[in-house]
Amino acid sequence: xxxxxxxxxNLSFRYEGSERWALSNVRFDVNEGEVLxxxxxxxxxxxxxxxxxxxxxxxxxxGDLQGSVEVAGQNTKRTEPQDLAxxxxxxxxxxxxxxxxTAVEDEIAFGMENIGLPPNEIEERLRLVLKLTxxxxxxxxxxxxxxxxxxxxVAIASALALRPKILIMDEPTSELDPIGKNEVLAIAxxxxxxxNITIILVEHETELAADIIDRGIVLSEGRVKFQGTxxxxxxxxxxxxxxxxxxxxxxxxxYGLSKHGFPITQLPFxxxxxxxxxQSLLTKDRNPV
Amino acid sequence: xxxxxxxARQTVLHKLSPPTKVVxxxxxxxxxxxxxxxxxxxxLLVGLLxxxxxxxxxxxxxxxxxxxxxxxxxxxxxxxxxxxxxxEPLYRLWDGIYIYDLAIPLTLSMLFRLWxxxxxxxxxxxxxxxxxxxxxxxKLKVPYALCLTFALVLRFMPLLxxxxxxxxxxxxxxxxxxxxxxxxxxxxxFMAIIVPWLVISLKxxxxxxxxxxxxxxxxxxxxxxxxxxxxxxxxxxxxxxxLVGLFAAVFALRTxxxxxxxxxxxx
Amino acid sequence: xxxxxxxxxxxxxxxxxxxxxxxxxxxLDIRKGEFLAIIGQNGCGKTTLVKQFNGLLRPTEGSVLVExxxxxxxxxxxxxxxxxxxxxxxxxxIxxTTVFDEIAFGLRNLNFPQTDISDRVKRxxxxxxxxxxxxxxxxxxxxxxxxxxxxxxxxxxxPRVLVLDEPTTGQDWSSIVTLMNLVQKLNQESEQTVIVITxxxxxxxxxxxxxxxxxxxxxxxxxxxxxxxxxxxxxxRAFISAPQATRLASELGFGTGILTVHQLxxxxxxxxxxxxxxxxxxxxxxxxxxxxxxx
Numbered sequence: 001x002x003x004x005x006x007x008x009x010n011l012s013f014r015y016e017g018s019e020r021w022a023l024s025n026v027r028f029d030v031n032e033g034e035v036l037x038x039x040x041x042x043x044x045x046x047x048x049x050x051x052x053x054x055x056x057x058x059x060x061x062x063g064d065l066q067g068s069v070e071v072a073g074q075n076t077k078r079t080e081p082q083d084l085a086x087x088x089x090x091x092x093x094x095x096x097x098x099x100x101x102t103a104v105e106d107e108i109a110f111g112m113e114n115i116g117l118p119p120n121e122i123e124e125r126l127r128l129v130l131k132l133t134x135x136x137x138x139x140x141x142x143x144x145x146x147x148x149x150x151x152x153x154v155a156i157a158s159a160l161a162l163r164p165k166i167l168i169m170d171e172p173t174s175e176l177d178p179i180g181k182n183e184v185l186a187i188a189x190x191x192x193x194x195x196n197i198t199i200i201l202v203e204h205e206t207e208l209a210a211d212i213i214d215r216g217i218v219l220s221e222g223r224v225k226f227q228g229t230x231x232x233x234x235x236x237x238x239x240x241x242x243x244x245x246x247x248x249x250x251x252x253x254x255y256g257l258s259k260h261g262f263p264i265t266q267l268p269f270x271x272x273x274x275x276x277x278x279q280s281l282l283t284k285d286r287n288p289v
Numbered sequence: 290x291x292x293x294x295x296x297a298r299q300t301v302l303h304k305l306s307p308p309t310k311v312v313x314x315x316x317x318x319x320x321x322x323x324x325x326x327x328x329x330x331x332x333l334l335v336g337l338l339x340x341x342x343x344x345x346x347x348x349x350x351x352x353x354x355x356x357x358x359x360x361x362x363x364x365x366x367x368x369x370x371x372x373x374x375x376x377e378p379l380y381r382l383w384d385g386i387y388i389y390d391l392a393i394p395l396t397l398s399m400l401f402r403l404w405x406x407x408x409x410x411x412x413x414x415x416x417x418x419x420x421x422x423x424x425x426x427x428k429l430k431v432p433y434a435l436c437l438t439f440a441l442v443l444r445f446m447p448l449l450x451x452x453x454x455x456x457x458x459x460x461x462x463x464x465x466x467x468x469x470x471x472x473x474x475x476x477x478x479f480m481a482i483i484v485p486w487l488v489i490s491l492k493x494x495x496x497x498x499x500x501x502x503x504x505x506x507x508x509x510x511x512x513x514x515x516x517x518x519x520x521x522x523x524x525x526x527x528x529x530x531x532l533v534g535l536f537a538a539v540f541a542l543r544t545x546x547x548x549x550x551x552x553x554x555x556x
Numbered sequence: 557x558x559x560x561x562x563x564x565x566x567x568x569x570x571x572x573x574x575x576x577x578x579x580x581x582x583x584l585d586i587r588k589g590e591f592l593a594i595i596g597q598n599g600c601g602k603t604t605l606v607k608q609f610n611g612l613l614r615p616t617e618g619s620v621l622v623e624x625x626x627x628x629x630x631x632x633x634x635x636x637x638x639x640x641x642x643x644x645x646x647x648x649x650i651x652x653t654t655v656f657d658e659i660a661f662g663l664r665n666l667n668f669p670q671t672d673i674s675d676r677v678k679r680x681x682x683x684x685x686x687x688x689x690x691x692x693x694x695x696x697x698x699x700x701x702x703x704x705x706x707x708x709x710x711x712x713x714x715p716r717v718l719v720l721d722e723p724t725t726g727q728d729w730s731s732i733v734t735l736m737n738l739v740q741k742l743n744q745e746s747e748q749t750v751i752v753i754t755x756x757x758x759x760x761x762x763x764x765x766x767x768x769x770x771x772x773x774x775x776x777x778x779x780x781x782x783x784x785x786x787x788x789x790x791x792x793r794a795f796i797s798a799p800q801a802t803r804l805a806s807e808l809g810f811g812t813g814i815l816t817v818h819q820l821x822x823x824x825x826x827x828x829x830x831x832x833x834x835x836x837x838x839x840x841x842x843x844x845x846x847x848x849x850x851x
Binding site: 080082114117118 | 515
């Protein structure tokens with residue numbers, strides 16, 4: 001049995017100068033190739049948790065870190081974020097604030113220059129990630145000519161260029177319109193399903209996230225209130241409600257019907273599942289055996 | 290560059306190597322400042338204007354420079370003309386206000402220098418892409434951290450300006466009318482624009498540095514490489530040396546031999 | 557005799573100074589007490605349109621009348637008394653050290669007397685559930701609370717039209733529900749006209765009563781949410797998806813009119829046992845299982 005790619009062991013963290021613990025006793029593992037969804041209210045600690053997984057905490061953002069986070073065998077307390085850059089990539093919420101350079105290719109090349117790749121290898125990887133993120137025609141464009149979704153795809157490409165095993169996406173779609181949201185999550189799905197990249201996805205768009213996650217965690221006031229499979233997660237309607245997490249409408253429909261006596265053993269969480277469920281329920285109903 | 294001033298053409302000037310372009314900007318600017326003789330200033334200005342014309346820069350770009358040159362030029366000329374006490378009094382305007390004889394050539398020299406700086410900057414931004422500017426600085430041995438800082442300023446300046454305007458609009462939507470407030474009280478109300486602007490900018494700096502570190506900047510044990518390595522031909526090096534030499538020569542001529550000076554002891 | 561619409565837009569064209577045509581001719585009437593959502597992909601002109609209502613932008617061609625006043629003839633400050641515009645990012649306007657001062661800002665700019673200011677601030681805070689936070693520093697509040705402070709600061713000026721520009725972006729669901737319920741209460745109790753620009757179709761389905769769909773500077777549909785979400789042609793053109801409940805309803809052949817989960821469940825129950833469903837209509841259904849957050 002291979003060891004997990006990410007191991008968060010009893011992690012607690014308090015920002016410097018703060019009395020409140022941003023994270024308390026967080027414990028979970030992520031296996032290679034998984035997509036882990038992290039859900040919870042604003043300020044529940046989701047971003048803090050993300051930054052603990054690539055070394056930004058405790059090196060760039062100081063504070064009291066207890067417990068440990070191990071990423072591909074490296075302990076984040078002892079490894080600086082720049083040294084983890086080839087293992088973990090991170091995408092932030094605001095497309096504008098993470099775009100450093102003034103042309104797409106320079107932006108993607110920046111990371112590769114940092115790690116000392118020769119120019120011909122930079123060119124090769126550049127072409128590859130542009131293809132993966134479908135940005136070939138935007139290679140020389142400046143950020144102001146790009147849509148929000150395109151900017152986020154550049155951020156993904158820039159992280160991918162360093163060939164990380166893990167991609168952390170912290171609310172990547174929150175500032176995007178529906179097209180942008182779908183673009184970004186479609187790429188995340190493809191990266192995971194076809195290239196085995198492990199993804200940590202923090203999302204408020206539960207309906208979109210439900211489509212891609214393998215496991216889910218609910219954070220509340222710095223603590224893990226739940227972890228499990230999507231069925232288990234979305235089956236726990238009371239929890240999601242309590243934590244102010246948007247319930248996929250198909251799940252809500254299933255829940256409502258189950259309360260009215262329909263025999264539903266597992267609540268659907270994707271549209272296809274909901275559709276299939278309703279079709280079967282209504283045909284069964286019309287043809288009682 | 291920053292505001293989309295770059296004009297994508299294939300002229301001789303465009304084909305210069307990035308460091309040459311940077312040196313061009315620096316040397317023409319310093320040269321202009323070094324010379325106080327309006328005739329020589331005019332010569333330099335005309336030369337640069339011809340160069341700018343040859344680039345066929347679109348009016349929407351050059352108009353910005355043209356308009357600022359006109360407005361600032363007129364404003365400053367008035368102050369130079371009437372308030373430079375250099376040489377002997379020539380005309381008497383009102384009690385105690387005279388125009389001195391040397392003020393006229395001095396004003397002309399200052400005006401031409403201002404316009405020279407603007408023109409050489411215009412040429413520079415029209416022929417230099419932002420990545421070239423940074424690469425050029427780097428080739429001139431400017432430390433990369435400084436180059437990166439320059440690049441970030443160029444990248445975020447338009448955004449900062451846009452956000453400033455958004456904040457201004459948000460406050461105007463709450464009936465803030467700065468023009469109607471007397472100057473002394475204006476500062477307090479100006480805070481309504483400056484404070485959110487600073488808060489947002491600081492948050493951005495925080496995300497930026499996180500992004501930079503997350504992409505391996507200053508990774509342990511691996512020296513940095515560069516994707517764009519500009520070609521600097523022999524001709525470029527000659528040009529660079531030539532421009533630097535020209536500046537040095539003019540500097541020497543002025544400082545030790547008094548050429549190009551109308552009023553010694555001042556710029 | 558019907559009252560004149562509060563906002564009348566006729567033949568509106570708008571071109572930015574750099575030549576971009578943002579609005580390509582539109583007519584729109586907005587009546588008092590409406591709850592209107594404006595939707596469309598980024599760049600279609602939603603914000604450009606609503607900025608015409610408070611004078612931040614003025615028509616290049618055509619006219620905008622706000623309660624009879626031509627926006628070309630009024631200042632932004634004057635129009636701000638009728639049309640309150642809440643920007644997307646509350647951090648773009650918060651600068652005071654106390655919530656009270658932040659909310660009082662607009663009133664002070666308009667030179668309201670001190671007693672009036674106190675009253676209005678208190679009422680605005682109550683309507684946004686911010687009681688007790690007068691002395692708090694707005695920068696230290698949660699994201700949702702900061703947004704409510706921003707809305708309260710606009711409400712304090714008692715504008716008869718409230719414009720919320722993408723209040724859902726970057727907010728978690730419980731904050732969205734809280735805000736939308738509070739705004740809905742104002743709309744129902746004091747006939748506050750509400751215009752919301754949003755990408756969130758759940759907000760549109762659950763709270764809006766009228767939808768204006770825009771694309772490339774034009775209005776391509778002006779209809780109820782139910783009609784909007786079943787108009788596949790418009791949805792495709794504007795790159796919008798209907799909420800899951802509506803899509804499921806379509807698939808099951810339930811026609812238009814189903815916008816929310818509750819409505820879908822009710823409809824399904826009806827097909828199973830129409831008589832039983834009749835007796836449980838509406839409210840009682842809601843009491844048996846409540847998955848909506850309370851206001």
